Amino acid sequence: MTPVILSTQDLTAQFGAISAVDFVSLEFRQQQLHAIIGPNGAGKTTFINLLSGELMPTTGTIHYLGKDISQLSADKISRLGIGRSFQKTNIFPTFSCLQNCLLGAQSRLPHSMHFFQRASRLTDVTERAQRSLALCGLSDRENSIAAMMSYGEQRQLEIGMMLATEPQLLLLDEPLAGMGTIEAQRVIELIQALKQDHTIILIEHDMQAVFVVADRLTVMVNGKVIATGTVAEIRANKMVQEAFFADEVIGDD
Amino acid sequence: MEFSRPVRWLLLLAVLLLAVFPFVGADYYTELVVRIMIFGIFAMSLDLLIGFTGLVSFGHAAFFGLAGYVLAIVTPESSGVSLFWSLPLSILASGLAAAIIGWFSVRTTGIYFIMITLAFAQMVFYYFQEAVQWGGSDGMFLFFRPTVTIGNTVILDLEQNRTFYYFVLGSLVASLLLVKRLLGSPFGRVIMGIKANESRTRAIGYATFYYKWVSFIIAGMLAGLAGYLEVTHTGTISPGYLAWHESGIVIMVVVLGGLGTLYGPVIGAFVFVVLQDTLQDYTSHWLLIMGILVILIALFLPKGVTGLLDQILYRQGIQNTNNEDHGHQDHRT
C-alpha cells in the first residue's frame, strides 16, 4: 500500500447540540481515489469543509503529510497542495474562463503583492492556466464569461481552476451533481485521468460512478464512519446494506 | 483591466480638451474644472474599493480631509512649505489612518463594513471638530500654496492658477495610469477576484484579508492626494470635509459615473459639480433636488452614465440590464 497522505484523528464538528462530524478517524493513501458515501445529512460536506479549512474542528486533528493542519485557514491549506471543488458551483462568474484559471495559477506565486508588474507577463502562470483549461476540456472557451456558460461547463471550469493551483490532493464535493448523462460521462473520464497523478477524496451520490472510479470507500451515517474498505468489501458489508443501500440507492436525489 | 479602443481614444481626446481648456474657457469655468478634476481623483480612489475590490466604504472622506489637515497644519502663516515633503507626508498620514481603520474594518463584510467605516470616519471627524488647536469646527486656512523649488529655482509656481490647473491635470492623469497599472498587476487580479467571489479567492490560496487591507490603504492614500490638492485649491479645511455627507456624496458620484470603470467616476464628478453649480444658482434648497436625483440613480441607473453610454453605443441593453444587481451573482443553470 502507498503511504498515508492525509489522516484525521477523532475529527469532530459540533453545531450546538448536533455533531455533523462525530469523532471521525480516517486515513487516506497516496495515489488512491477514496470515495465517501452516505445519505444526505451524513456530514460528508462538513467533513470536506473541515479538511479544506472552511470550517474549524470542534475537537480532533487533521494531519497532512505528517503536519497538523487542523487549525490552518483555507488559504494556507490550499497552498499546501490541497485543492477543492464545491457542491454548489463556486467560480468567478464575472471572469472569463481563462481569468478564472489565471487566478488559480497565480496563487502559486509566493505572494501576489506585486503592484506594478504586468500580470499578463507572468508567462508560466499563463501557461499553467491554459494547461489546466485544456485538462478540464475548455480550451476553446478561453474568453467565454463564466456566468454565461452551461451548468456542466461551469462545473468543469471549477475543476480546471482548482487544477491550476497544482494540488496533489483533490477534494471533490459531488462533481456530478445536477449533470446530464453526457456531461457526467465527460467528468467521470476527467476524474479517471486525474487519478493517474493525484490523490482524490470524492463525495458522490452517483453509486454507479463511484463503483467505477473508487479504490476505497468510506460510508458515513449521522456524522459517523460505519465502514471503510474496498469497493467489493463495502458492497458485501451487511451493515452497510441495511443502513444505507437499502433505501438510499433507489431513493437518491 | 483594459480600456477598449474607443474608450482609449475618447480618454486621449478628453485629456487634450482639458489641456487646452485654460486658453479658451473663462476663469470661472477653469476653476470649476479644477474642482472636477480633484473630485475625480477622490472618486477614482473610491472606485478602487467599491468597483474593483467590492468594499463599500462609507468613510472615505476621512482620508481626503486628513491629508488636507496635515498640509494646513504644517504650513506656517508666513510662507508655503515645500511640496516635496509635504505631499508625501500628507499622503502617508492618510495611508496610516487607512491602515489602522482598515485593519479593524476589512475583516468584516456587508452592512458591518459599511457601518464600521462610517463610524471610524466619524471618529476622525469628531477629533478635528474638537481640536481647538486646529480651529475646531471652524477649521483652518492655508495662506500659501505649497512651493516647488529646487535650490532657489522655482520649478512650478502653484500660486499661478494656470500652473496649478496643469498640476492637477497631471495628477489626474498620473492617478488614472497608476490605478490602471495596479489593476493589471498580479495584485489587481486578486482584488478583482475578491470582488467577484471572496470565499473562492480564499479557497484557492489567497489570504484575502491582506489584499483587501492593502487595497484600502492605497485607496486611502489616493484620497489623500485629492485632499491635499483640494486644500491647496480652496485654501481652507474644516471638519466638514471629513463629514459623512462627503462620504455619501462621493459614493453617489462613483455610482453616477459608473462603478468599476476608473474614468466613470471622473465623469460622475463632472456631472455632479456642474449640477451642483447650476442648482445652487436657482435655489438654496438644491440638496432636495440632489436627493431626488440620488434616489433616481439608485433605482434606475445602477451602472451609471458610462453604463448608459455603453448601452447606447453597443446596444447590449438586454444582457446588461439583466445583470445589474451587482450584489447577487446568480450562477445561471
Next chain:
Amino acid sequence: MDLTVFLVQVLNGVQYGFLLFLVSSGLTLVFGIMGIINLAHGAFYMFGAYIVFWLNGVLGNFFMAILLGVPIMIVLSLVIERFAISYLYQRDHLCQLLLTYGLILILNEAQLLIWGSDFYSVPVPEILSGRIALTENQDYPIYRLFISVVGLLLAGGMYLVIQKTRLGMIVRAGASNREMVEVLGININLVFSIVFSVGAALAAFSGMIAAPVSSVFPGMGNGILIVSFVVVVIGGIGSIKGAFIGAMLIGLATTFGQVLLPNLASMVVYALMAGILVWRPQGLYGRTTSS
C-alpha cells in the same frame, strides 16, 4: 470621583442608553429582518423632535403632542416604506445606501423648508419639571428619570411582544432565517411594513422625549444615527438584546468619557467599538455569517 457624582453619571448614562436603545432597536430590526441598511432612520428621530415641538406649541400639552405625533410619524414611515424602501428588498447594500442617503437629503431639506434652520427648545412638562433629592446635597431632574422609566417600560414591552406573541415569533424567526418566514406562508410584506413603521415610531418617539433635554435643530438625527450604528455593530445585527446591552455600554461610556477624558470623549465610543470588534467581529450577540 465621589459617590454622588458617580451616581449622577450612572443615571445620565442609563438615560442616554435608553434613548439610544429606542433608536437602535428599530435600526437593528430593519437590518435583521428586512436586510435593509436605513440611513434615513436618524431623520425619523429628528422629525419626531420637530413634530413634538410644533404640536406642543399648538396644543400646549407635551403628552398630547406625543400622542398625536406618533401616529403622524407612523403614517409618514409607511409612505416612505411603500414608495422607496420596498424597492430595495432585492437590491444590494450599495443601492440601499444610495437610496436611503437620498432620502436623508430630502427629509433634511423638507425639515428646513417647514421649520427653518433655527434652534428650538421644548419646555419640560410642568408635572415632571421638578428635581428629586438623591443625597443630602445632590438632586436630579425628574424628567431625566422619566426618560429612563419610559425607556425601561418600552424595552420590557418589546421583550414581551417578541417572546410571547405571534408577531414576535415571526420577528425571532425572521431575524435568524428570512426564508423560513416565507415558507411559513406569512405575508412578508405586511411584516416588513409593521417592522419598518414600528422602528420609525420608536426612533421618532425617542426624538420626542429627548426634545426637552436637548434642543431641536437641523441635522440632529445624524449624530444619534451614527452612534446607533455603533450600538448595532457592538450588539450584533438583528439582536434586540445586543442592541440593549450595546446601548447601555455606549450610554455609560459616553457619560463617563465626558467626565474622565473630556478631550477625547467622543472618541471613547469608537475605541470601545474597535475593541469589541477585535474580540468578536460579529458583535456581542451577532450570528456568524458566511458573507
